[in-house]
Amino acid sequence: TFDDLIEEPDESVYQVDYRDMIPTKHLDGKYKVYTYFSFVKHRKFEIYMIEIEPGGEYESGSHGEKTEEYLTVVSGTLTMWIDGKEYEMGTRDAMRFDSDKKHIYINRSKEKVTAMIYIIFQPKT
DSSP states (O other), X not given: OHHHHHOOOOOSOOOOOGGGOOOSEEETTTEXXXXXXXXXXXXXXXXXXXXXXXXXXXXXXXXXXXEEEEEEEEESOEEEEETTEEEEEOTTOEEEEEOSSOEEEEOOSSSOEEEEEEEEEOOOO
């Protein structure tokens, strides 16, 4: 399966080299999403990097109930649309939000935006 291809080996140290990565989602000229660490049962989080070209945007649906997203802008200026409101973030800015609803990453600038995304899955009660 696709998950088997991107699943990391079960090692005590596992290094990810960006130069070897292939985007797990992309739209030419708009965005690329890279999976650094995918969900596994013993670890309840995922880590991604997104690169958004000037004028590009990436729409993400809900990650499910009781999920939180932590986002850090590595470079550029990012506009986030979350539940009908917009938030502007610059380089090194960070945000946390409940990611159980649609959200959109928007690059309105003339430079590429790069951000790290951490999705935390809370146990269901």
